Amino acid sequence: MNSTDKESGYEEILKRLEEVIEALEAEGLDLDQSIKIYEEGAALYQKAQEMLSSREEKALEIINLLEETQPQMTLEDLKEE
Template sequence: MSDPNSQKIPDDIAKMSFEEALKELEQIVEKLDSGQVDLDQSIEIYTRGSHLKQHCDAKLRNAQERVDKIVGRNGALSTEPADIE
């Protein structure tokens, strides 16, 4: 079985905003936690959830890089790591 984290993110997920992807990921977690899905469906939605997580992580990294690039101090631009954790 291949690692879902090593697969290309599907185009429909790549087009999602962070908020859309996070909302769908939360729905997947609820379905899996409910125990109401069969094994095949669990594997399918787990894989999709993995792709959604990768997409959200990439969006957060991109946002952090943008914040790191633009930090104003006394009118001068400087770089400072963002503390997002």
């Protein structure tokens, strides 16, 4: 899976989470339906958190590598490029 696939996957998760929230806020769901939708939302939330954590770890790895190879370079230098 390339970064574009990951990005679209994350966007799809967020979209589905919005739908889950709307469904839970809507009236007319029985308890079983509400529980099922809530469980789906909880699983989607966990997946989104894992994706964000993975991206954060990757960003930190890149920053650490840059600090090791080019200690004079700062994050401000990267923003300028």
